[in-house]
Amino acid sequence: MSVANSHETDTPRPIDGRTDFPPVYRASLADRFRRFLSPDSVITDDETIRPYECDGLSMYCEMPQMVLLPETVEQVQQIMRICHAEEVPVVARGAGTGLSAGAMPHAGGIVLSLAKFNRILSIDPQARSARLQPGVRNLAISEAAAKYGLYYGPDPSSQIACTIGGNVAENSGGVHCLKYGLTVHNLLSVEVVTAEGERVTIGSDGYDSCGMDLLALMTGSEGLLGIVTEVQVKLLPKPEVAQVVMAGFDTVQAAGAAVAGIIGHGIIPGGLEMMDGFAIQAAEDFAHAGYPTDAAALLLCEVDGTEEEVHDHIHQAESLFRALGATSVRTSGSEEERALLWKGRKSAFPAVGRISPDYYCMDGTIPRSQLAHVLTEMQRLSDHYGLRVANVFHAGDGNLHPLILFDANVEGEFERTEAFGGDILNLCVAVGGSITGEHGVGMEKIRQMPNQFGNLEVSQFHAIKQAFDTLGILNPGKGVPTLRQCQEYRAIGPLRQPDASQAGEASHG
Amino acid sequence: MGDISQQLTEQVKQAAETGTALAITGGASKSFLGRGLWGQPLSLAEHTGIVSYEPVELVMTARAGTRLADIDAVLAENNQRLAFEPPRFGDTDTIGGTLAANLSGPGRPWQGSVRDLVLGLRLINGRGEHLKFGGQVMKNVAGYDASRLQAGALGTLGVITEVSLKVLPLPAMEQTLVQPMAQQQAIATMNQLAGQPKPLSAACWYDGHLYLRLSGAAAAVEATAKRWMADSGGEMKVREDGEAFWRDLRDQRLPFFSGSEPLWRFSVNPTAAMEELGNQALIDWGGAQRWSRQDDSLSVMAERAARAGGQVSLFCHGDRSGEVMHPQPSPLRAIQQRLKAAFDPNGIFNPGHLYSWL
Ligand SMILES: Cc1cc2nc3c(=O)[nH]c(=O)nc-3n(C[C@H](O)[C@H](O)[C@@H](O)COP(=O)(O)OP(=O)(O)OC[C@H]3O[C@@H](n4cnc5c(N)ncnc54)[C@H](O)[C@@H]3O)c2cc1C
């Protein structure tokens, strides 16, 4: 098999890997894996493979040739060496909670599950760090660190299930990332097995390393640059106190102005979340948190720190919200009340799931000043497509999660939903934002990439990929479109050109 | 204030055609970093100006040659700052050079580094293509993080022309505490205090003293200072000219940094003892950054760094004809060489500046 490996070509060879998988070949490959993996770690029958056919975005699915569940890093290396020699695509998989079909299998490849790498290797309370296998669940880190008064900062809503390896691959965020950062800000080092099966550590116990920042490059690379086999994270001291102020507003504009007001005042809240009227109603029906269901927008502003600091800032936040036109203001007086106020927000997805047969969660980011404009446009799109949309929003850092409600059993409705979603993402780009804040491009947002990046940037991404994975066997077809796809998607264009002409007007609100 | 990116792009294209090495300079204030810088100078000094600044969005975008002093002045008007406290080695330090060198000040463990606060940038690669990565929003995971990749690359991948950064409000209050303390006890104390949920924002050990800085809401800073001073049995005191101390530490103006013996920078596990560095060492970043002035070989120093869980570089002075950065294991070396080729196929940017093989 000839290898087209040239930095000169703008697009690498169509990285489809092997497509010729005669049963005999598949059986012999499985035999080779069984020489060093236990028999139950090499899954080849359809029934057992089935649960691996998709991630959290179940509309995208594919059956792989087989699923492997190694237990040691040496086994991961051996798998990679074989797959590299045979040019077999490899899709890494953590918990499969991803929302962009990043862990969707390749039809001609294997799924490499890190599920058995579920041990916390060590916690160093003095240095405030933890060494983890990649399959450790996000929440398990904070649970284990709690006895030292420490916790792990990034807290995706999926933290009960998602793995730290998946978090690294997606650069996951959470409700508290405005103050405590994304995954990339909370890592010390990762151990990676390369496409060729080499084992390397990137980063160290110290904060900075010499040379190019490969740790940042690996973070958010969606399984396209290497297999993460160990992660060392920073741990933070648990804040003494946290309190949340809930404020209702008559208009989304007023709530947006209140977000700007808080930050302009010099307060960086631990979390700052917004919900629109539709989301408030759904969350209240579900969680009975006492949300003001007549409000058009709701803010949850959590302040954490020392007793003195929180006391100061909560008072300032309350009076600021009132001065900026809040129709209701309520502050948590106890841990129970704080948990209750958050419960509504945290269960917004399932709450919306209850009022609609299906929903599709989008993940765009925008400059905060564009919020009112974007929400108005989104309502126009909603009317245009005849599909309802509920909005939950990491308001502090401009990350929108519109939930489009649809019914997959109605013919053509999912296609309309996808078109609507694509328009929302293009709108985000048009106002200076991004098509994804934390869920990744995966398979799902490949079509929108050419709207955010030109051909030159896309070519540079391919060149970066080739520096790590010359044959293109790692998660092929995801993350970055080929130049041909770019041309094709741009030619088709968004179904409806989002109106960016008014962009900027909203910033005076 | 000027945009000369067109001209810079032309210069790069020409150099690529003729295979001419380019030496990228900002304000040349950090020209002592890295190995030598050979080639035809490509200066960013005229490529200046703040392109946009939205205080409420906490975002600033500036051309790479903009001087830190100019950025500081504009931010201060809005009660904001570059929270990573970039060192100033002169009056000419630029934002591009600061990012390329990945330099951050004493607050780095708590407020983040320049790479942590970068949101996006524009870059001319070795083909003379002017590229745009990341953006002006806090969260953006589309495509690879080619922005942060530049931090520490010392200009070997391309010419940074524009940088977007997250900026932060100035703390309402800062206070500095100082206590005479032996080195090893200071290391333990810094780590122990950093594990408490208190507004600690810098911790350093220098010349037999532990220095701590508290930043945040006035009530929190005052209560913490009072408590820690009481806990120390009266040994810990407020230092009045605290701000000047941290500035001198940041800009390497303390007496420790004068003279011309080799200056080594260790980035290590904050709890590492590293007694072999002796009492002459300076400890910053709550233990995670150690400065030492010793005439030793890179390999000896690298071994010490590795034992302490980290890396070392010969920051300035000493023999700069050999390697000055921590050795890279061969797979990482190969990856960085291929990345270099991916950005700069003709090898025109700062050749041999970061590593002899790059
Ligand atoms: C020991 C010591 C000695 C000093 N001696 C002097 C002195 O003699 N004279 C003096 O004026 N100052 C001196 N300084 C201070 C220092 O040289 C300057 O203060 C300073 O201006 C650094 O910032 P810069 O932006 O100029 O970066 P530069 O020094 O120009 O560059 C730093 C690094 O970043 C790269 N780089 C810069 N800009 C870009 C870009 N846009 N894109 C990609 N890569 C880039 C460069 O190639 C270089 O690798 C000294 C400092 C120390 C500590």
Ligand SMILES: Cc1cc2nc3c(=O)[nH]c(=O)nc-3n(C[C@H](O)[C@H](O)[C@H](O)COP(=O)(O)OP(=O)(O)OC[C@H]3O[C@@H](n4cnc5c(N)ncnc54)[C@H](O)[C@@H]3O)c2cc1C
């Ligand atoms: C209800 C719900 C709420 C969510 N909320 C959030 C949120 O608040 N914030 C947020 O950021 N995300 C959120 N997500 C998305 C998702 O949980 C995150 O992207 C998470 O990090 C994925 O982790 P995982 O272990 O499930 O990875 P998977 O879905 O298994 O994989 C995700 C990607 O990472 C790659 N990968 C996985 N493990 C490795 C490894 N060891 N080495 C290399 N590549 C690997 C895969 O190939 C794939 O491309 C949510 C998802 C759900 C279902």
